[in-house]
Amino acid sequence: xxxxxxxxxxxxxxxxxxxxxxxxxxxxxxxxxxxxxxxxxxxxxxxxxxxxxxxxxxxxxxxxxxxxxxxxxxxxxxxxxxxxxxxxxxxxxxxxxxxxxxxxxxxxxxxxxxxxxxxxxxxxxxxxxxxxxxxxxxxxxx
Numbered sequence: 001x002x003x004x005x006x007x008x009x010x011x012x013x014x015x016x017x018x019x020x021x022x023x024x025x026x027x028x029x030x031x032x033x034x035x036x037x038x039x040x041x042x043x044x045x046x047x048x049x050x051x052x053x054x055x056x057x058x059x060x061x062x063x064x065x066x067x068x069x070x071x072x073x074x075x076x077x078x079x080x081x082x083x084x085x086x087x088x089x090x091x092x093x094x095x096x097x098x099x100x101x102x103x104x105x106x107x108x109x110x111x112x113x114x115x116x117x118x119x120x121x122x123x124x125x126x127x128x129x130x131x132x133x134x135x136x137x138x139x140x141x142x
Contacts, residue, residue, distance in 0.1 A: 027071035
């Protein structure tokens with residue numbers, strides 16, 4: 001037992017039928033985003049899986065979510081929307097183009113923290129800055 005050579009191809013073999021059918025680049029990209037968001041929030045696969053149910057009343061297992069994160073699962077669109085809701089982000093953050101996953105610099109994070117502390121939305125901060133620049137360029141004369 002166990003001493004004989006076998007000719008069994010691994011599931012991960014690039015040419016395997018299983019690999020061609022169930023794995024896709026898009027799934028890897030979106031799955032990686034799901035994993036980063038889950039890890040950033042300190043959530044386990046089990047906790048995320050418990051957070052939403054299928055329309056038939058069943059639930060997805062932590063194993064299914066693990067496959068989703070690795071690009072080996074292809075759930076319906078509503079699953080991604082439910083995951084985005086559970087993480088508190090817009091669905092476009094998961095499903096949109098790559099620029100939504102762009103790394104943020106420390107300076108940008110500092111600016112965002114300050115705006116949140118002051119309870120100012122980013123677009124309002126920009127409007128205030130533009131007004132200040134315009135007022136300094138065109139001072140009012142009494």
